[in-house]
Every structure is written in structure tokens, then in C-alpha cells.
Amino acid sequence: MDNQLAAATTQMPDTQTKGMKFSNEKTIAPMSFSKNLEVIFRFLTEKKVDAIPSQNLPIERLTNTQLDELSNDEIHVIKLVHSSVLLKIYGEIWLLDPVFSDRASPVSFFGPKRFHDLPIELKDIKHIDKVLISHNHYDHLDKNxxxxxxxxxxxxxxxxxxxxxxxxxxxxENKVIEFDWWQELEVNQGLIAFTPTQHFSGRAISDGNKTLWGSWVIKTANNSIYFSGDSGYFKGFAEIGEKYGPFDLTMIETGAYDKNWSEIHMTPEQSVQAHLDLKGKIMMPIHNSSFDLAFHAWYEPLERVTTAATTKGISLTTPIIGQVLTLSKMPKTTNWWHAFK
Incomplete structure (x- = not known):
């Protein structure tokens, strides 16, 4: 552990910060007071259509025994919630941006509420080898x-x-390893790298951009995986693809987009382009179908990304919550949401 910490942890670099705050490679205009008021006014007055499903969404239930029984010589991928993903990588259990609370919020009684059940309760997961966090927003870093x-x-x-x-x-503290952009860590399975995104951070009014944000690259002897976290579309996807691609699977933010925050979240069409920039083979849309975080219908991201993927000729996988995917034999995508619109 000590050698890994020495290899992966650095002080906050001046090249990424301005006055002890982190910044994107491209200058992003902060949300002005008037823009914030506009968004608040829209949330209060704009009528949403199908923001939340009218019936229970399909879920495949999981148990710890089922996780144990998954083979240890392959990579298995399970979408749990929103952007929360469970990986079983050659026998190890990894969680990406795990959020098991009912709400993506600082409080338990207010804020976006998950509109489907969990495929597995947290208490039923007995051991976790690694937890990877992309940034500190409440729908990605959950205190509970x-x-x-x-x-x-x-x-x-x-x-x-x-x-x-x-x-x-x-x-x-000895369990935690901090990463700057482009830092790498050698692990038993291969390599983990933390790569840039175009986003921001903050959990309160006073802590904006005081922590970094980014995406994760996971490379093993046989496979490469990309996990986007949150990002607006930017040239960094092509840079990551050039350095670490091609990727057997990209898990890319596809949801919670809007004209008022277009530089920090992608449209589904941009998400497909990011997949192409990354030199991805199969794309799995994440950041959708769990919380009401924008003004579009809950199923719209899946509809639009399917159309864009078909137009661009890329392979898409859209698993239901809890469905086990095995990287070596990925199933064909199904439009499961059509029956629940």
C-alpha cells in the first residue's frame, strides 16, 4: 500500500488550480446569479412530461451468492443505479461511484429521489476490493x-x-489514494488511470471546485474499460482515446443534459461522439433512468442515444438495472424502456 500511495498521490498542482481551486482545461463560465435564478424559475414553473416512470421499472435482483458464483477469469459489469456500477474483475469486486441512498441529496427528506428499487442491498455485499469515485457531487459520492x-x-x-x-x-486514511489527471496506478489486474473531464465539483455553497473531477481508465491484460463520470463534450476524449484506447467498453454519461448546463453535461449525440473519440467498441449509457435531474423525459436519453448509435454504426448495450454483463460475450441491446413509457 505504501508504494502505491507514493506512486499515485501528489500535492495539488499549480497547473490545475487557480487560487487553490481546480479548473478545466477550457475556461467554463460559472453560473451567474441570473442564470441560477432562471434555472430555479424553470424548475418551479416548467411542466415536465414523463420525468418519472409511471410504473415500476424492470430489475434483476442480485445476491452476494450470485456475485460469488460469477467466474473469476473474466470481467462482469452490472449497472446498479444512475452512474453506479459494480464490476467483478478477475474475482475482485469494484464499485464505481456507488450511491445506495434513496436520494441524491445532502438530506434524507428532500432532493432527487431514486425512482426504482435497488438490485442488491448494500448490506448484502460482504466485501469490496476497490471503490472508485469520479467527483464529489451527491449523485456520485454518497456519504451514507x-x-x-x-x-x-x-x-x-x-x-x-x-x-x-x-x-x-x-x-x-491508509485506504485512500488520491489522483491528479493522468496519474496511473499499477494493480494486480493491470493499470488504473485517472483522466480529465470537463465538469466541476462542490457539495456546498462555499466549496466549489476545491476538489478535482475526472474519469477512470481500467486496463487489464485482455481488456480496457472507460468510465466517464460527468463531463461536457471536449477534446479530452480524443486525447484519452489516443493514449489508452481502444476500449472494449465505454460507460459514458448519457442523461441530465440541458441548454442551461451544456458545457458540463453532454447530449446523447455528444456522448456517442465521445465514444468514437475514445475508440470504443461497445458503449453503455449511464447517468440515466434513476433520478429526475433535468427537464427531459426519463427515457429520452435512451431513445436519443439509440438513434445516434444506429446512425453512427456503433454497438450499444442498454442493460436493465441489475443485469449481469460479461465482457467477453456482451448481449445485444434491447429497448426495454419502450414497455414502461
């Missing part, structure tokens, strides 16, 4: 989840600045 898994997780891989939160929530 971290507190629950603090004692059963071997390692937490997080962006610069996030470590202090995890320590306050009960994670031992």
Missing part, C-alpha cells in the same frame, strides 16, 4: 454509502481533495 462500506473496502481511489471527506466519514 461510504460510511457503510468503510470497513469492508480495501481501497478507495478518489480525485485530489476528496480524501479528507472520506476520512471524516470513517475511512482509514
Amino acid at each position: 454509502t461510504i460510511k457503510h462500506v468503510a470497513q469492508i473496502t480495501e481501497q478507495f481511489l478518489v480525485p485530489l481533495g476528496v480524501k479528507s471527506d472520506l476520512i471524516r466519514w470513517g475511512v482509514h
